Amino acid sequence: MKLADRVNQVPPSGIRRFFELAEEKDDVISLGVGEPDFSAPWAARTAAIDSLERGKTSYTANRGRRDLRQAIADHVTRYDQSYDPDEEILVTTGASEAVDVAMRALVDPGDTVAVHQPSYISYAPGIIFAGGEPLAVPTRMENDFKLTYADLEASGAADADVLVLCYPNNPTGATMSRDDLTEVAEFVREHNLVVLADEIYAALTYEGDHTSIATLPEMRERTVVFNGFSKAYAMTGLRLGYALGPADAIGAMNRIHQYSMLSAPTTAQFAALEALRSCEGDVVEMRTQYNRRRRFVLSRFNEMGLDCFEAKGAFYAFPHCGGDDEAFAEALLQEQNVAVVPGRIFGEGGEGHLRVSYATGMNDLREALDRIETFVS
Numbered sequence: 001m002k003l004a005d006r007v008n009q010v011p012p013s014g015i016r017r018f019f020e021l022a023e024e025k026d027d028v029i030s031l032g033v034g035e036p037d038f039s040a041p042w043a044a045r046t047a048a049i050d051s052l053e054r055g056k057t058s059y060t061a062n063r064g065r066r067d068l069r070q071a072i073a074d075h076v077t078r079y080d081q082s083y084d085p086d087e088e089i090l091v092t093t094g095a096s097e098a099v100d101v102a103m104r105a106l107v108d109p110g111d112t113v114a115v116h117q118p119s120y121i122s123y124a125p126g127i128i129f130a131g132g133e134p135l136a137v138p139t140r141m142e143n144d145f146k147l148t149y150a151d152l153e154a155s156g157a158a159d160a161d162v163l164v165l166c167y168p169n170n171p172t173g174a175t176m177s178r179d180d181l182t183e184v185a186e187f188v189r190e191h192n193l194v195v196l197a198d199e200i201y202a203a204l205t206y207e208g209d210h211t212s213i214a215t216l217p218e219m220r221e222r223t224v225v226f227n228g229f230s231k232a233y234a235m236t237g238l239r240l241g242y243a244l245g246p247a248d249a250i251g252a253m254n255r256i257h258q259y260s261m262l263s264a265p266t267t268a269q270f271a272a273l274e275a276l277r278s279c280e281g282d283v284v285e286m287r288t289q290y291n292r293r294r295r296f297v298l299s300r301f302n303e304m305g306l307d308c309f310e311a312k313g314a315f316y317a318f319p320h321c322g323g324d325d326e327a328f329a330e331a332l333l334q335e336q337n338v339a340v341v342p343g344r345i346f347g348e349g350g351e352g353h354l355r356v357s358y359a360t361g362m363n364d365l366r367e368a369l370d371r372i373e374t375f376v377s
Helices: 014-023 042-053 066-079 094-106 123-129 149-155 178-191 247-260 266-278 280-303 325-336 362-376
Strands: 089-092 112-117 133-138 162-166 194-198 223-228 241-244 354-357
Touching: 042 266, 066 089, 066 241, 066 266, 089 094, 089 247, 094 123, 094 194, 094 223, 094 241, 094 247, 112 123, 112 149, 123 133, 123 162, 133 149, 149 178, 162 178, 223 247, 241 247, 280 362, 325 354, 325 362
Parallel strands: 112 133, 112 162, 162 194, 194 223
Antiparallel strands: 089 241, 223 241
């Protein structure tokens, strides 16, 4: 059977290969999974159960339940975002679907899409599946992995059509302040780019407040924002996200969504609605625990001689391993039964680094870091 060329261009996930290696061994501590180790808040789970007991198992509106879209609109005001729940919000099957339909709605075949790297591994494949051409814009540890005007200019992003932005960042944990984003916005306006801003880790910002590039002058009309419930509310398996943007962009995305997905999972929508209504305390508690782990992990890596910049968001550390990151990760797994992900998997600028998730309990973190210290010494 002949496969589409664009599918053949995309290799299998490098992260998955390390998971498969880890599954072959016993007593492995995995610091590779980008998933909360908490369960979804009890109130959200109860709402999901209640909706099932009441037989609420039909489709919802394509754009998502109206009350959920209103709750999302109310929720994002904390980030100074203001969106019309009827025209400018789309509820999707995870933030991943939001990214996918945005790519297909806004990228024409041959369009160039700039992606700052290291970054989440699904962006480049999504661009290729949409017929676009990814353009890597490397960021560096010496600049705390922040994207700059100079990075964009040097990479040729002036000729791009779209810019993908992900802060707080997976895999580095980097964040960008309003001042940092101002120069990126200046570049975007000068060269008339559209921005796809993945803000799924917005609630997991540990120093200062999260700033969305969509709130900067003249950026709202050229930006689509992605967020969701997987990370902040530990609802990964419920698969619920959302997109915020201008009505024409959201309308185009919904046109694809209604033919491919019809509507996001109904049960998950009831859980998400309750999460927004009553689970902020759970989010604060999870963020507090992540922050405690963050400080512990960063200090341990620096103490053992693996230089690690101070990540200020998400739940990842990104230490420099001093050499071949893939060989380091494989040897660490074989010798010490600790699974981490090589930084090169996340693109240019990731070479020589490791993505280490601290979305796991402190006991496992202590043991894993003891094993890593034994390995490097």
